[in-house]
Amino acid sequence: MSDLSKNVLEEIKEHHITPKPKWEFLVRDYVIWAMFGILVLIGSIAFSALIFMITNHDWDIYRNLGQSFWQFLLLSLPYFWIVLVIAFSIFAWYDLKKTRAGYRYTFTKIGLANIGLSILLGTAFFYSGIGMKIENIFADNMPFYRVIHPGRGITVWENPDKGLLVGEVTGFIDDEGFNLRDLKNQDWIVSALNSVWPREVKSNIGMIVRIIGKQTGKDTFQAIEVRPWMVNCDRNGAPAVQPCRSLDRERKPFIPFPLIPMPAK
Amino acid sequence: MSLESGLNQNKYLNLSSSWRYLTVENFDKITDEELVKLILENQENFLFLVRRYEEKLTRYIRRISGLDKEDIEDLLQDIFIKVYQNLNDFDTSLKFSSWIYRIAHNHAISNFRKSKARPVTVSMDEETEIARRIASGIDVLKEVDQKLKKKVVIDVLKKMDKNYKEVLILKFLEEKDYNEISDILQKPVGTIGTLINRAKKQFKKIVEKEKIDF
Incomplete structure (x- = not known):
């Protein structure tokens, strides 16, 4: 028997070495x-x-x-x-x-x-x-x-002079348009004639929408396209795969450093 | 009771799978996998495994480390104890030899790192053999005289990267195939192929750069 095999077996026995369990x-x-x-x-x-x-x-x-x-x-x-x-x-x-x-x-x-x-x-x-x-x-x-990611860029949509508007539908004017209240609580009359205007928006008061179009007056806006704020958003039985997000959540002020008190407006 | 007498007492070990008997004389006939099962039943049988792999692993460790006999024996003792402790971890989808070579390789590398000693190249006894086998595996060298000078070959191998040297030793000296080398070094087969090709190129490059005359 070689020295190595002898030494190995002696070491195993002396130190009671056993195979680790499976x-x-x-x-x-x-x-x-x-x-x-x-x-x-x-x-x-x-x-x-x-x-x-x-x-x-x-x-x-x-x-x-x-x-x-x-x-x-x-x-x-x-x-x-x-x-x-x-x-x-x-x-x-x-x-x-x-x-x-x-x-x-x-x-x-x-x-x-x-x-x-x-x-x-x-x-x-x-x-x-x-x-x-x-x-x-x-x-x-x-x-x-x-x-x-400061929101989904809701502030981007607060640019009526650039043709972007966001707000909550507060009422409908026949099939030609609707009333809208924006984030600053300003009321708008939106003309949606000949615009892309999804069916779910037409029947949902309270729905948050974003509009691409053109400001035509102080509180009037000509829509080219009206989109719900949330894609596939579930409100009032509209076909959906996800629940809606409230405007309140979008309005929530962004405070980058919460420990520093925000200056009073 | 001596180990030899212990062995004699155990000379008729029943191999449940095949009803053959393990004896000191015929243990070479059983497979590694069967031997592992027998060791788990009786630790004395580990002796057969040590005997089976002692010489092979001694050569392999010497080839990758260049350590002297005493150091290799110390290292091997640790390796065999590690093998014994981890027998239940043996993956039967591998060849047992690949598994034990892997443990030996990893332990040797880890030992170099701990001692901060750089593994040296092959021992003097091996130089000619390595040179002959590597040369026969490299086309360009087939064209030149394959009577290689010992000193030149060891110089070339010393200058090679560790990864390349390892694969050359396993391929041309240990005569392992790509799958076995993959299992030993724990690298994909494709990577082993690439390493061997690069190792050959590096070998050739060093030979050309140093203007070594074979």
Whole structure:
């Protein structure tokens, strides 16, 4: 018998060394897979919020704001969610590499599988309304979030002189227009004749709408297109996939540094 | 009771799967996977595994580390104890040899890091063999005289990156295939192919740069 084999066996016996039980390795494997599941879940939720932000953004109003499309795009991208999706995709990729057979797959294969899963789940979460809920939670509770994404740019729509108006429908004038109260509680008469005017807006007093058009007088506005504030927003039985967000929530003042008292107006 | 006598007492071990018997004389006939099962039933059987891999791993550690005999023996003792402790973690989708080489490789690398010692290249005894095998795997070198000079080869390998050196040793000296190298180094098979190609190119580049005359 060689010295090495003798020494190894003596060491094993002397120190009462035993093989680690199988369950220890199983637990390790399960923890790694559970971590992967959690990371993909968080990434998917972030992705659903990202879709929500993108689908609820008005990508065609850059001309009204005098910006180029690319300038507007750079200013409007939901960076917070993009960073979160990328970060959790990287964490999940790293975790997957730690699984038993993780090393057998290339960065591209694991990365694509991981991103594909996040897109699939994220899209499902978006259609179930989770994206909007998460975005609302962040917008309502995380001051830093409002620094990055100050609302959905509601203030952009407070520009009647640039052809952008937002407010609550307070009444209808036949089929030709409606009354609107804006964020500053100013009442408007909106003419919507020959405009793109969705059916759900026509029948819903209290609905928040954004209007692209032209200011024709001190309190009159000619609409070219009327859009509900929330896309696919569920109000009064309208076809929808997500609940509406109140104007109060949009009106909520943004305080970047809550500890510093805001100056009295 | 000595270990030898202990072994003799255990010489008729029942292999439940095949009803064969493990003896000191015929243990070479059973597979690694069967041996693992027997070790888990009786720790004395670990001796057979140590015997089976002692020489192979000694050579491999020497090739990647250049350590002397005593240091290698210390390292191997730790490696075998680690193997014993982790027997239940053996992934049966792998070859056992790939698994044990992986443990040896990782432990050796971790040992270098702890001691902050840089692994040196192959030992003098191995130089000619390495040179011959690497040269036969590199087309350009097939054209030149393959009677390589020992000193020249060790100089070339010393100048190679650690990752490239490792794959060359596993491919041309340990004679592992791409899948086995992938399992040992825990890298995708495609990456191993790329590493081997790059290693060959680097070997050739160093030879050309240094104007080494084979």
